[in-house]
Amino acid sequence: MTTRSTELLRVVHHRPGVTRADAARLLGVGTGAATELVTKLSRASLLVQAPAAPSGSRGRPTTVLLPHPEGPLVLAVAITHEAWRIDVVELGGATAATRSGRHAATGWDEVRAAVAAAIAEIISRYGDRPRAVGVSVPGTVSRTLRLDASTAGWHDVDLTELWPHAGVFVAGNDATLAATAESHRGAAANASVAVHLRIEAGLGGAVVENGRPVIGARGAAGEFGHMPFGDPSIRCPCGASGCWGTAVDGTALARFLGEPAPRDPVTYARRVIAAAAPGSTEMIAVRSVAAALGRGVAGLVNGLDADLVTLGGLGVDLLAAAPDAIEEAYRDGLMLIHRDSPPPVLPAALGDEEGPIAGAAEQAWTALLPHLT
Ligand SMILES: [Zn+2]
Incomplete structure (x- = not known):
């Protein structure tokens, strides 16, 4: 069939239940052409048409487009x-x-x-x-x-x-x-340049430009945790020193609290964050890690001119436990041109799983x- 058929399927994929009239408008085709496309895609068991739920207003009944129940x-x-x-x-x-x-x-x-x-x-x-x-x-x-x-x-x-x-x-x-999902269906929908960061045993993520992730020449882009935003005296398992990831994960919290490197840094970090009452040493450790996160985020925003930054994994816990520590370090690290309206730093809408x-x-x-x- 045609590119227009693909475009119509894409519209229904993003907005299942879209009316036939709206789909025609989004495709920039007339109602006759839209009806023809819909008929063709229905015969191919890709779409079905259904009457829209009555809206209460009078006028011609509306048809909505849905995935075919026996479709791909x-x-x-x-x-x-x-x-x-x-x-x-x-x-x-x-x-x-x-x-x-x-x-x-x-x-x-x-x-x-x-x-x-x-x-x-x-x-x-x-x-x-x-x-x-x-x-x-x-x-x-x-x-x-x-x-x-x-x-x-x-x-x-x-x-x-x-x-x-x-x-x-x-x-x-x-x-x-x-990061891709966040840009299609989550907090970064409609962003032109979005950065997603996920802190687990390390820090990774992606830059997504107009819905497409930057994957790199070898598929290895997004290793933001290995940018040298950390303490240069700390050696990272990747072989470099001063990696940002070593300043924002469970190992950073353990170092701050004078404890040995945890075997499961994610579980350990969640336990420390949960125990961080105001004024406790745990809270001081959490705030220092949150500040290291905020500073690095500022670096990424300065470098990439992002619309917004979403956080997953431990980033969500840090944002909940010490939002002001992240915010302060973030604003402090931003170039003046970004400070009037700093790109928001938000928890990802889709969960880690x-x-x-x-x-x-x-x-x-x-x-x-x-x-x-
Ligand atoms: Zn590293």
Whole structure:
């Protein structure tokens, strides 16, 4: 079919239930042409038309456009160090089914076997409706879909083995996909340049420009935690010294409190933040880490001229526990040109579990739509 058919599907994907008249306006076509496109896409089992709920006003009845109940599906897969989850996602973003499992501290072969078996089971249930897969992983993904996740010990693994016969296969880093989702359906919707930062065992994220993440030449962009905004006397596991990530995570809190480096820095950080009563040493540690976060955010805003910055992971906890410490350091680090209306620093609207898998679904739909029409 045509590019206009793809555009119409994209409109229904972003606004399921859009009226046929609004869809025609968004596409810039007349009602006759819109009716023709809708008829074509209905016959191809991609859309259905339904009468809109009565609005109470008189006039001609309105028709809304919805995903076809037997239409194509994408599989959104999120793999973390501890667990995996697959969402079966309809056009429009609704989840039709979910599968999940846990795999703490196992090799890639075991993870691959579990996820591939679940995908095979989904395909046996949904037949030829699943047409694309998007995979979120805790590492970097090359252009040839090979994953390197050093903390999990997964090196140069071939992600396409999860579903070798997939029609469309896309994959990306979890923080990058969370950033993409935030720009499509979250707090950064409609931003021209958005920065998303996620603090966990390290600090990662992505710059998203007009809905598209900057992924870098090797798929390794967004390693903001390794910019030298930290204490130059601290050596980072990445091999550099003075990395920002070492100043804003659980290890920074432990150092401040004179405790040994925690085995699980995320759980440790949450415990310290929860214990940070006003005036306590924990609160002093939390405020110093929050200030290090705010200073670095200012650096990113100065460098990228972002519309806004969203925070995920421990960033949300720090924003709740010490908002003034973040704000003060942030404003202090901003260039004068940004100070009249500083780009907001907000918690991400999608949670830490939802962001990466929602981003994987969006990326899969973006890649699939042109193939459907
Ligand atoms: Zn580093």
